[in-house]
Amino acid sequence: MVQFVIKRLFLGIVVLWVLITLTFFILRFLPGGPFDSDKKLPPQVLQNLQKKYRLDLSLEKQYFFYLKDLVFHFDLGPSFKNPDRSINEMIAVSFPISLQLGMCALLIAFLVGIPLGLLAAYHHNTKWDHIFMICAISGVSLPAFLSGSILILIFSKFLSLLPAARWDGLSYMILPALTLGLRPAAIIARLMRGSALEVMDSDYIRTARAKGLSESQVVYKHVLKNSVLPVLTLAGPLSASIITGSFIVELIFAIPGMADYFVDAVFNRDYTLIMGATIVYAFFLISANILVDVLYRFIDSRMQVT
Amino acid sequence: MREVWKRLKKNKLALASFIFILGVLVLAILAPLLSPYSYDVSTGERLLAPFSKGHLLGTDFLERDLLSRLLFGARMSMLVGFATAFCALFFGTSYGALSGYIGGRTDNFLMRIVDIFYTFPSIVLIILVTVIFGRGMFGILLALTLIGWADVSRLVRGQILQTKEEVYVLAAKSVGLSHFQIVLKHILPNIVGPLVVTLTFQIPTAVLGESFLSFIGLGLKPPYASWGTLAHDAWKSGALRYVEYSYLILVPSLAIFSSMLAFNLFGDGLRDALDPKLKRSRS
Numbered sequence: 001m002v003q004f005v006i007k008r009l010f011l012g013i014v015v016l017w018v019l020i021t022l023t024f025f026i027l028r029f030l031p032g033g034p035f036d037s038d039k040k041l042p043p044q045v046l047q048n049l050q051k052k053y054r055l056d057l058s059l060e061k062q063y064f065f066y067l068k069d070l071v072f073h074f075d076l077g078p079s080f081k082n083p084d085r086s087i088n089e090m091i092a093v094s095f096p097i098s099l100q101l102g103m104c105a106l107l108i109a110f111l112v113g114i115p116l117g118l119l120a121a122y123h124h125n126t127k128w129d130h131i132f133m134i135c136a137i138s139g140v141s142l143p144a145f146l147s148g149s150i151l152i153l154i155f156s157k158f159l160s161l162l163p164a165a166r167w168d169g170l171s172y173m174i175l176p177a178l179t180l181g182l183r184p185a186a187i188i189a190r191l192m193r194g195s196a197l198e199v200m201d202s203d204y205i206r207t208a209r210a211k212g213l214s215e216s217q218v219v220y221k222h223v224l225k226n227s228v229l230p231v232l233t234l235a236g237p238l239s240a241s242i243i244t245g246s247f248i249v250e251l252i253f254a255i256p257g258m259a260d261y262f263v264d265a266v267f268n269r270d271y272t273l274i275m276g277a278t279i280v281y282a283f284f285l286i287s288a289n290i291l292v293d294v295l296y297r298f299i300d301s302r303m304q305v306t
Numbered sequence: 307m308r309e310v311w312k313r314l315k316k317n318k319l320a321l322a323s324f325i326f327i328l329g330v331l332v333l334a335i336l337a338p339l340l341s342p343y344s345y346d347v348s349t350g351e352r353l354l355a356p357f358s359k360g361h362l363l364g365t366d367f368l369e370r371d372l373l374s375r376l377l378f379g380a381r382m383s384m385l386v387g388f389a390t391a392f393c394a395l396f397f398g399t400s401y402g403a404l405s406g407y408i409g410g411r412t413d414n415f416l417m418r419i420v421d422i423f424y425t426f427p428s429i430v431l432i433i434l435v436t437v438i439f440g441r442g443m444f445g446i447l448l449a450l451t452l453i454g455w456a457d458v459s460r461l462v463r464g465q466i467l468q469t470k471e472e473v474y475v476l477a478a479k480s481v482g483l484s485h486f487q488i489v490l491k492h493i494l495p496n497i498v499g500p501l502v503v504t505l506t507f508q509i510p511t512a513v514l515g516e517s518f519l520s521f522i523g524l525g526l527k528p529p530y531a532s533w534g535t536l537a538h539d540a541w542k543s544g545a546l547r548y549v550e551y552s553y554l555i556l557v558p559s560l561a562i563f564s565s566m567l568a569f570n571l572f573g574d575g576l577r578d579a580l581d582p583k584l585k586r587s588r589s
Contacts, residue, residue, distance in 0.1 A: 015422050019430075026438055137574070141566030143514060145521050145537055146559035149546055157549045164546070244429045247522050252541065263522050266437055274437060278430050285427040 005294055012286045019282050020070070024063055027271040052078060053272075076276035081268045087276035090261055095280065097167055098257035101180060101249070102242045104173055108181030109188055109238065114231065116185075117192025118224060124197060133193065139186025144248040148179040152252070165254040176253045180245045184238045188231055195227040202226075233296050236289040243281060310499075313579040320575020323568035330565055334380040341374035346529040356553050366554055367543040375531050376561060382532035383562070386443075386516040390450040391508035395501065397451065398458025403489050405459065406466030417463070423456040432515070436524045446525060450515045454508050461504060465497040499580040506576055510569035517562050533558040 041049070050056045054065055069075040076087035120132035155175060156164035163172050199205060200223055208218050247259040258277060265273035314320055333340065342360075343349055348369035349361070356364040356372075363372035405416040432449040439445035469475060470493065478492045494501075513533075519525040520534025521541070528535070540554035 011421065015426065018422065019426065023434060026434070030438065137570050138563075138567055141510070141514075141563055141570050143517055143521075143537075143559055143562050143566070145517075145541065145555070146563050149552065149555050149559060152546055153549060153552055157552075240427055240429070243427070244518065247429065248518065251522060252546070262433065263524075266433060266524065269437075274434075278434065281430050282427050 001297065004297060008290045008293055012290050016279075016282055016286055020067070020279060021063075023275055023278050024066060025059075027275060028059060028062070030269075030271070049083065052083065053080070070279070076279065077272050079270055080272045081265075081270040087273055090273065091258070091276060091280055094256060094258045094261050097255060098246055098250070098259060101173070101176055101255065101257060102239065102246060104177035105180035105184065105242050105245070106235070106238065108177055109184035109242075112181070112185040113188025114192050114224075114228060117189040117231075118196050118219070118227075120189065120193045121196035121200060121223075121227075122219065124200075129193075132189065136186045136189040136193075139182055140190070142183060142186075144179055144183070144245045145252060147182050148175075148249060148252040151175050151179055167253075167255045167257075172253075176249050176255060179252075180242060180249045183245060184241055187238065187241070188234060191234060192227065192231050195230050196223055199223050199227040229296070229299065233292055236285075236292040239288045240285055243285065310576075310579045314575055317575040317579065320572050320579075323572040323575070326568040327565070327572060330380055330568075331384060333377055334384045337374075337377040337381050341371070341377045343371035343374045345374045345378040345531055346370060355550065356557075363557055364553060366540065367545075372554065372557060375536055376533070376557060379531045379533045379536050379558060380561065382526060382530055383513050383516060383534070383565075386446060386450070386532065387509045387513035390447055390454060390512035390515075391505055393447065393451040394454030394508055394512075395458055395505055398455040399462050399494070399501070401455065402459035402462030402464075403466055403494070406463035407470060407485065407489055407493075409467070409470075413463070417460075420456050420459055423452075428453045432519060433524065436519065441524055441527050443526065443530075446516055446519060449519070450512045453515070454512065458501075458504055458508070461500060462497065465500065466493055469493050469496055503573060503577045503580060506569060506573035510566045510573075513562065513569075514566060533562045537562075 047056075054062050057065070066077065069077065074088070076091070078086050079090065116132055116136070120129045120136075123129045152164045152175065155162045162175050164175065166172055205218065205222055208222050213221070243259075246257065247263065249255070250257045250259040251263070258280070261273065262277040262281075264270075265277060314324075349365055349371055351361070351365050351369055354361050354364045356362070358364055361371055361373065363376065365371055366375070401416065401420075405413045431452060435449035435452065436445045439448065466489075475488060475492055478488045483491075516525060516532060517534030517537065520532055521538045523538060523542075525534050525538070526532055536558035537555050540551075540558070543551075543554075545551040545554040
């Protein structure tokens with residue numbers, strides 16, 4: 001177990017390091033510096049700016065200092081386009097919003113997906129099963145900008161119930177979180193159904209029935225408990241899919257989160273911000289994956305470490 | 307093969323999806339002949355509602371005919387989808403076959419690289435590639451291929467490891483065929499089933515990926531139009547703010563959705579037809 005954790009942590013750190021190094025050098029070689037804007041800067045100002053961004057040092061030194069700041073101070077440096085703001089400040093403002101949104105979406109996804117999958121499996125090969133599964137496969141095929149548009153049109157244009165933009169409290173969170181959670185919910189429902197079908201086929205469920213347990217006891221105590229475990233491992237890949245979705249959701253609903261900053265940075269060619277956002281996303285996803293893997297091993301000791 | 311087709315024919319949903327996909331492809335290929343107007347020239351009539359005279363789906367903010375744009379959009383979306391899926395399939399198969407066939411330490415090393423790709427957050431990868439290569443077809447194809455190939459290579463490697471000890475492979479070896487011939491003529495034909503299934507799932511993933519990139523503004527450059535850029539243009543012009551203009555965003559999004567659904571349903575059907583034993587446990 002300890003060996004497994006160490007191995008996973010090591011692979012995670014290697015991937016993170018490869019990503020940081022690649023992004024650092026690629027972005028340095030791209031055309032366009034921070035200050036080649038339209039107006040010419042006086043030499044003195046230019047020199048000061050270059051010093052601030054350490055552009056006067058050699059490339060290896062820049063890389064070394066960047067890594068040092070990152071590892072020891074979690075400092076991502078100043079922004080290329082807004083010299084007054086540091087990347088850390090920008091991320092401190094935007095990351096919590098994205099995290100809130102993502103967590104709500106994940107919660108919705110599990111709350112909707114698990115019961116639906118379980119119901120479909122329980123009514124296997126009936127009309128309900130087929131209807132649920134067609135809904136699930138539609139959910140997987142749904143682009144976020146379609147679900148988002150439809151939700152906005154219904155709830156905020158026709159019914160005028162919920163706001164369609166910005167991020168100012170609970171009522172603002174409902175539509176974006178729903179939009180974001182829909183696809184993961186469908187993925188969970190499909191996996192949950194498969195997993196529950198397998199469990200329902202097993203001998204211990206037959207034993208439980210034979211003992212005379214009531215249907216609800218069989219379903220809640222045995223089927224749910226045993227089939228939900230493989231579904232939980234999805235939390236890692238799902239957070240990746242939620243981050244991808246958040247780019248579109250934050251755009252449509254005008255939410256000032258990380259994705260919003262990232263896209264702006266790409267258009268402005270704000271390389272340090274791109275770099276910082278990349279590292280934060282990568283760190284978050286890699287940790288989520290490791291955490292889920294380790295938890296899974298911990299809970300399910302039947303599985304042998306390979 | 308005939309067996310598979312027979313089982314597939316029984317699955318009405320998958321068959322209907324297959325016909326739908328073929329229809330979309332025909333429309334995409336014949337777009338220049340079928341579309342009533344040019345896709346990027348103004349028709350002089352701004353924001354006509356759908357079912358107007360002469361414009362079945364209406365016109366957009368820049369006075370362009372939406373039906374024509376949709377047909378040409380199908381061309382680009384399908385092109386990106388198929389091209390990426392084939393690239394990913396080609397690289398993934400070559401890599402996986404190499405890794406599995408050589409085996410041993412090389413295999414171990416090559417698979418660690420695949421592991422790294424798996425851990426890589428794909429969204430970050432896509433955006434970085436578009437930052438480096440700029441917007442346009444090449445960047446999109448490269449980004450989407452980089453995401454897709456790892457899956458294929460894992461699948462192919464697993465299959466090769468299973469088949470390479472089979473008697474017919476040993477027989478081919480003893481006749482004196484080269485390694486390349488053995489892989490190409492004796493091993494790959496036997497794993498064509500799972501490969502085709504992967505292909506049918508890679509295409510919709512790529513189409514969705516392209517629409518994602520285009521929607522956040524990192525996709526194809528105008529005047530090229532895909533379904534994703536249509537939705538992006540509409541959204542950017544504020545189509546969601548007014549109910550009466552929402553058709554501009556709903557029409558291309560529905561086109562993406564229905565094609566995705568068709569590909570996924572067909573892929574599911576194909577998988578079940580190829581391996582009926584799996585049907586029960588998977589959904």
